[in-house]
Structure formats: structure tokens, C-alpha cells
Amino acid sequence: MSDNNKMETMIGATALMKALEKEGVKEVFGLPGGANLPMYDELGKSNIRHILVRHEQSAAHMADGFGRVSRKPGVCFATSGPGATNLLTGIATAQADSAPMVAVTGQVPVSMIGKDAFQESDIIGMANPALKYSYQPRTPEEIPTMVKQGFYIAETGRPGPVLLDIPKDVQQNEGKFTFPDEVRVPGYHPWTDPDIPNTARAVELLLSAQKPIILAGGGVIISSAFAELQSIAELLMIPVVTTFKGKGAFPENHPLSLGPIGMHGHAEANKLMTEADCVLAIGTRFSDRSVGTFAEFEKNLKIIHMDVDPAEIGKNQTTSVAVVGDVRASLRIFGKMLMDKAVRTSDDNPWLKHVKEVKQYWRENLKIHPGEMGAAKILRKLRELLPHESIVTTEVGQHQMWASLFFDAIHPGTFFSSTGLGTMGWGFPAAIGAKTARPDVPVVDIAGDGSFNMTENSLATAVLEDLPVIVFLINNSSLGMVAQWQRTFYDRRMVGVELNKCPDYVKLAESYGAQGLRAQSMDELDKAIKTALKSDVATVIDIPIDPEEDVLPFVAPGTGLKDMILPS
Amino acid sequence: MVWAILSIKVENKPGILFRVTHLFRSRNFNIDSISVGVTEDKKYSRMTITTIGDEKQIIQIVKQLDKMIDTIEVHRLDVNNSVYRELVMFKIKVNKPEDSMEINKLASAYSAKIHDAKKESIIVEMTATPHQISAFEELAKKFGLKEMARTGITALEREEHEH
Numbered sequence: 001m002s003d004n005n006k007m008e009t010m011i012g013a014t015a016l017m018k019a020l021e022k023e024g025v026k027e028v029f030g031l032p033g034g035a036n037l038p039m040y041d042e043l044g045k046s047n048i049r050h051i052l053v054r055h056e057q058s059a060a061h062m063a064d065g066f067g068r069v070s071r072k073p074g075v076c077f078a079t080s081g082p083g084a085t086n087l088l089t090g091i092a093t094a095q096a097d098s099a100p101m102v103a104v105t106g107q108v109p110v111s112m113i114g115k116d117a118f119q120e121s122d123i124i125g126m127a128n129p130a131l132k133y134s135y136q137p138r139t140p141e142e143i144p145t146m147v148k149q150g151f152y153i154a155e156t157g158r159p160g161p162v163l164l165d166i167p168k169d170v171q172q173n174e175g176k177f178t179f180p181d182e183v184r185v186p187g188y189h190p191w192t193d194p195d196i197p198n199t200a201r202a203v204e205l206l207l208s209a210q211k212p213i214i215l216a217g218g219g220v221i222i223s224s225a226f227a228e229l230q231s232i233a234e235l236l237m238i239p240v241v242t243t244f245k246g247k248g249a250f251p252e253n254h255p256l257s258l259g260p261i262g263m264h265g266h267a268e269a270n271k272l273m274t275e276a277d278c279v280l281a282i283g284t285r286f287s288d289r290s291v292g293t294f295a296e297f298e299k300n301l302k303i304i305h306m307d308v309d310p311a312e313i314g315k316n317q318t319t320s321v322a323v324v325g326d327v328r329a330s331l332r333i334f335g336k337m338l339m340d341k342a343v344r345t346s347d348d349n350p351w352l353k354h355v356k357e358v359k360q361y362w363r364e365n366l367k368i369h370p371g372e373m374g375a376a377k378i379l380r381k382l383r384e385l386l387p388h389e390s391i392v393t394t395e396v397g398q399h400q401m402w403a404s405l406f407f408d409a410i411h412p413g414t415f416f417s418s419t420g421l422g423t424m425g426w427g428f429p430a431a432i433g434a435k436t437a438r439p440d441v442p443v444v445d446i447a448g449d450g451s452f453n454m455t456e457n458s459l460a461t462a463v464l465e466d467l468p469v470i471v472f473l474i475n476n477s478s479l480g481m482v483a484q485w486q487r488t489f490y491d492r493r494m495v496g497v498e499l500n501k502c503p504d505y506v507k508l509a510e511s512y513g514a515q516g517l518r519a520q521s522m523d524e525l526d527k528a529i530k531t532a533l534k535s536d537v538a539t540v541i542d543i544p545i546d547p548e549e550d551v552l553p554f555v556a557p558g559t560g561l562k563d564m565i566l567p568s
Numbered sequence: 569m570v571w572a573i574l575s576i577k578v579e580n581k582p583g584i585l586f587r588v589t590h591l592f593r594s595r596n597f598n599i600d601s602i603s604v605g606v607t608e609d610k611k612y613s614r615m616t617i618t619t620i621g622d623e624k625q626i627i628q629i630v631k632q633l634d635k636m637i638d639t640i641e642v643h644r645l646d647v648n649n650s651v652y653r654e655l656v657m658f659k660i661k662v663n664k665p666e667d668s669m670e671i672n673k674l675a676s677a678y679s680a681k682i683h684d685a686k687k688e689s690i691i692v693e694m695t696a697t698p699h700q701i702s703a704f705e706e707l708a709k710k711f712g713l714k715e716m717a718r719t720g721i722t723a724l725e726r727e728e729h730e731h
Contacts, residue, residue, distance in 0.1 A: 128586070129591075133637050
């Protein structure tokens with residue numbers, strides 16, 4: 001540890017800001033309250049930009065979106081009690097999708113903890129299972145090390161959210177500070193040496209397969225292993241499917257790309273996944289939404305699993321070879337071993353021929369909604385007009401799965417969604433966070449009306465903070481995914497899913513000072529997207545669609561990928 | 569189903585026991601017994617947790633514990649190559665004067681100690697394996713078991729054989 005030995009006297013809140021600045025933090029998303037007033041007072045004096053939210057859940061989602069795009073922890077601030085509990089959904093969302101985040105909450109003074117004080121909540125206890133780690137300093141002097149460790153933990157290994165819960169007196173009291181340049185966390189070992197022997201075994205196994213496939217998960221995006229993945233796929237001419245979270249790990253306009261597998265995966269991806277005899281699975285946790293039933297998935301399939309998290313190996317699926325470590329590092333070694341062997345596969349092998357046929361068949365024959373404003377058509381229109389490097393987030397529901405099916409992610413790491421926790425309301429604030437990290441590219445939230453309702457007050461933030469994101473609102477005036485399940489599994493007994501065209505989203509946008517556009521035809525949609533892309537204010541494009549349109553293909557819960565329901 | 573003894577070295581800080589037990593709850597694993605105390609180095613505590621599950625579950629819980637930032641070392645002890653003991657106290661009913669004698673004999677057969685011998689009850693303390701404790705418990709029940717308290721298992725692995 002090479003500390004600067006000069007002790008500086010200041011209050012805890014000043015030390016917090018200094019420590020955040022030292023981590024390179026330029027913006028925080030938050031909302032002030034009684035127990036974090038001292039930090040807000042110091043935030044005002046610092047060089048850090050404050051982005052005010054209208055609900056703390058959105059602050060957490062913005063930090064999450066910022067973190068996923070920049071691959072540095074996004075920071076959110078909230079006060080104690082309800083401020084902190086409002087962050088919880090956002091923290092759990094970040095944890096489920098391994099997003100780096102540092103949440104800083106105010107807490108009642110140390111002497112009041114446990115006294116059921118006003119706005120006291122045991123946020124560390126409540127958030128524990130949704131956190132990578134947490135800290136509650138009891139003296140101001142602890143703050144710099146905790147911030148340093150917190151960032152280190154949040155962004156290394158498998159990223160995740162870290163909570164710093166700082167009692168008000170700890171923020172206010174003076175202390176003598178040093179700011180460490182390096183920290184050690186004794187029980188934390190995010191890096192493992194490259195596993196050469198198992199990588200060699202993985203190479204052998206994959207090369208011996210007759211019908212190999214690559215399954216790319218979110219880990220490829222987190223570790224930026226795009227080039228490594230693509231070069232291996234091209235060298236071996238192996239088709240690539242992704243998980244939904246891995247969407248954007250591999251260009252979806254690439255000839256070898258089959259798109260996401262899973263509950264609403266591409267027909268060709270699900271079909272070929274079940275036919276493969278060996279999968280190179282990279283940075284994935286084999287979620288039930290991706291693989292259907294675990295036993296069915298691994299039948300007649302040899303699994304090579306690369307992941308940074310050793311606890312993922314064997315958790316859901318039985319693996320033939322496991323390579324633990326950063327997937328980018330592992331793929332590099334894998335690629336080098338292939339080079340050394342001078343392996344090259346020609347593209348006239350029977351498996352690849354079959355893959356091409358199946359892909360072409362489904363690309364031509366998948367039935368889509370016949371209406372002018374069918375989901376596939378409007379999303380393909382968005383893709384046509386949106387520059388490839390634009391960042392896209394989604395909410396959760398039918399629109400999300402349509403985006404998975406009909407919106408190709410082409411530029412690496414440009415598609416983000418709440419895939420693990422499935423948090424409605426995530427996409428819009430996450431888009432604002434993404435825009436903060438990447439103001440140079442268009443950012444679009446592909447939304448549904450039900451989800452947008454949950455955090456639509458973030459329009460205030462988008463407008464006032466000059467973060468002109470686009471909400472592409474696929475509006476079926478219902479909680480569409482639940483409605484689809486009620487139509488499919490509950491004999492059309494529709495309960496609690498009708499949203500009755502309330503509110504009017506054009507007026508809603510305008511009331512916040514944003515731009516509201518309605519697109520009821522393809523022409524109007526074309527114009528609206530172009531207008532939004534040119535606009536320097538946030539835009540909501542309201543696109544009314546047929547409320548009866550289903551998302552298909554569909555792998556029903558508890559069934560295997562081979563039992564996929566197709567459009568009739 | 570297998571029975572496993574996990575020996576977990578953690579930093580000696582508040583809140584860690586909570587995190588470890590919370591992990592068992594949130595991952596749907598059971599804690600069969602748990603004991604915690606400081607190690608030879610006061611900076612660390614050792615938790616000894618026994619759990620029952622299938623082999624896959626035990627491997628998974630070891631990995632999840634290992635992944636925790638607060639855990640310094642996690643070992644699944646080899647049950648056949650470890651010394652594991654539990655301390656238990658029985659408060660046994662004395663129904664008639666001869667019982668006292670009987671309980672005394674029984675206790676000495678199990679190398680247990682007698683405490684607080686009263687007319688109505690006797691407290692017996694023993695340190696033994698769970699198997700021996702169960703055996704003694706069955707015998708004690710014949711007199712009437714008023715109360716029982718157990719510490720949970722603590723364990724250390726034997727040194728490797730020197731070749």
C-alpha cells in the first residue's frame with residue numbers, strides 16, 4: 001500500500017467526495033433527504049455532476065445503465081429509510097445482471113441505529129442478498145478505504161453492486177484522512193491465472209465435435225471479448241447463438257449468427273441448439289429462461305463452460321470441461337491454441353450446410369403479424385434508421401422479447417436489458433444513465449406502455465439534465481406479456497391487464513417539456529424516428545399496436561427448447 | 569444425501585455470521601449445526617457448519633461460500649480424517665433415589681461430567697460425536713429428559729500422514 005502519508009483534516013462527507021473523485025466519478029444519480037444532507041452539501045462544492053431523479057429506483061437504474069455501458073461503476077445516492085429501500089429494486093436488478101454499481105445511502109446517526117429512529121431502515125440487512133458487498137463506516141476515517149475497496153469489488157471479477165451506508169454523524173464529523181492508492185481485500189480473489197490445461201481440453205473437445213455451436217452470454221459483453229469470440233467463430237466456422245443477455249456479444253447480421261436462444265429465442269437458434277452435440281458456452285449462467293429445463297438441455301450435449309465465476313460451473317448444467325477465468329483471457333488462449341494447431345474449417349461441412357438451411361428457412365418462413373404496425377415491422381424500421389453504434393435498452397415484457405426477435409444488435413455491446421430480475425421500468429432510466437456515459441451516440445429505450453408507466457417520471461431528468469434519449473413506446477394499452485399468458489394458459493380469462501389507453505403519452509411527454517410524437521402508420525413512424533434522432537430534447541414516440549399480438553416463438557415454462565411453440 | 573462438515577475461516581468482524589447464514593437461506597441450503605469462535609489469530613474466526621445435501625449441493629455451497637468476500641478459507645473436511653466433537657448438556661429427571669446412581673454410572677461410561685446434582689434433576693455435560701450424543705440421549709430419555717442444549721459441531725482435520 002503506497003499511501004500518501006500526509007494526513008488531511010476534513011469531515012467525512014468531504015472525504016467521501018474526494019474519494020469518489022479519486023475513482024474518476026464525474027456524475028452521480030440521486031435524490032437528497034435528511035440523512036444524506038452533509039454529503040449533498042459537499043457534493044455541491046465538488047466537481048461531480050449531480051443528476052436529480054424523481055424516485056430513487058430510477059437513480060439505481062441510471063447508475064446501472066451507466067455502469068453497463070461504461071464498464072465502470074455507476075454511482076447513486078439516496079437518503080436513509082425509504083430513500084434506501086427505494087434503491088432496492090435497482091440494486092437487485094444490477095446484481096442479477098452483474099452490473100457494476102456503487103450505491104451510497106445516508107443512515108441515521110450511529111447512536112440512533114437500532115432505536116427505530118425516523119427514516120431508519122436496516123438497509124444493509126435488507127439488501128444483503130442482492131449485493132456483492134456492503135460497508136457501514138462507524139468513523140469518518142474508514143470512508144476512503146471503503147470507497148476504494150467498494151469500487152474495486154464492484155468492477156472486478158464478476159461485477160456487481162456495492163452499498164456504502166454512511167451514518168449522518170460519520171458524514172458530519174471531522175477526521176484525519178489518508179487516501180489509499182491501492183487496497184487489498186483479503187477474502188476476494190477476482191483474478192485467476194489462465195487455465196491452460198483445461199483450455200487445451202476444451203479445444204480438443206470442440207474440435208472433435210460433429211455439430212458444434214457457440215453460446216455467448218453476457219460475460220462476453222462484460223469482458224469485451226467481442227473480437228476474440230468472432231475470430232474463433234470464423235476460424236472454426238461454428239454458428240453462434242447467444243443468451244438474451246448475450247445479445248450484442250456477436251453481430252447479429254453476421255452469417256454465423258443465429259440470434260438468442262430461450263423462451264422467446266429465434267426459431268433457428270432454439271432448433272439448432274437442440275441439435276448440436278457440443279457447445280462452447282462463454283460467460284453464461286444457463287438461466288432457465290435461456291435453456292428451458294436443465295435436464296433436457298444437456299441431453300446428448302457436451303458442455304464446455306467458460307466463466308469468471310467458479311460457482312457458476314455445475315450450478316445448473318453438468319459440464320464436460322470448465323475453464324474458470326476472465327472469458328476474454330480464456331478466449332485469447334483458446335484462439336492462440338487454434339492458431340498453433342493451424343486449424344481451419346471449411347464452410348462446406350454438412351453441419352454448417354444444415355445450419356444455413358435452417359437459418360434461411362426460418363428467416364423466410366417465420367410468420368409475423370400481418371398488420372402494418374406489427375412488432376416485427378416497426379422494430380425492423382427502427383433498426384433501419386438507427387445508426388449501428390446507437391445504444392438500445394429495453395423495458396420488460398412483450399416489447400422486450402420482440403426486440404430480441406426482430407431488432408438485430410450489430411455493433412458489439414449496444415443492447416442492454418433487465419434480463420435476470422426482469423425489472424419493468426428499468427429501460428428508461430437505464431437509457432438516461434447510458435446517455436450520460438455516451439452522450440455522443442443516440443440512446444433508445446424500446447419500451448412497452450406498462451413498463452414505461454413505472455419510471456416515466458424520469459422524463460423530468462431527461463429534459464432538465466439535457467439527456468435526450470428516445471422512448472420507442474410499443475403501446476398495446478395492456479400488460480401485454482401477462483395478457484399473452486392469460487390468453488395462452490388461462491383460457492382467455494383476462495385479469496388486471498387492461499390499461500385503457502391511459503395516459504396519453506404525447507401529452508405526458510409534453511407536460512414534462514419533452515417531445516411527444518404519435519406514429520400510427522409506417523410513414524409516420526419513419527418521420528417520427530428521424531425527428532427524434534435530430535432532436536436535442538428527449539422524445540417519446542407512441543406507437544399504438546394490436547393488443548392481441550403475441551410473442552412467438554415461445555418455449556413454455558418448464559419445457560425444453562425443442563417444445564417451442566411456433567406462430568400458426 | 570451426504571453429511572458434510574464445512575470449516576470456514578472468516579474475518580473477525582461484526583455482520584459476517586449474518587451474511588454466511590443468509591447465504592444458506594437464500595440458496596436454499598440447510599444448516600444442520602453451526603459453531604463459531606475466534607481462531608489462534610484474533611483477526612479471524614472459524615465457523616464450523618454441518619449440512620446435509622446431495623453431492624452437487626455440497627459442492628455448490630462450498631463454491632458460494634468461497635465466493636463470499638468475507639470468507640478467507642473454506643474447507644470441506646474429510647469426515648473420516650477429522651476430529652469432530654460437540655458439547656451437549658442434558659438435564660435429566662431424577663424420579664427415585666436409585667436414578668441418581670444409574671445416571672452417574674451412565675455418565676462415566678460416556679466420559680461425561682455431572683453438574684448440579686439435585687434431588688429432582690441432574691445436569692450431565694458431555695463432549696462427543698453426534699452419534700454418541702444420540703445414543704446417550706436415548707438412554708437419558710428413559711429417566712425423562714427435561715432439557716437439552718447443544719453447541720453444534722466443531723472440528724479440525726488431522727494432519728496428513730508423513731511419507
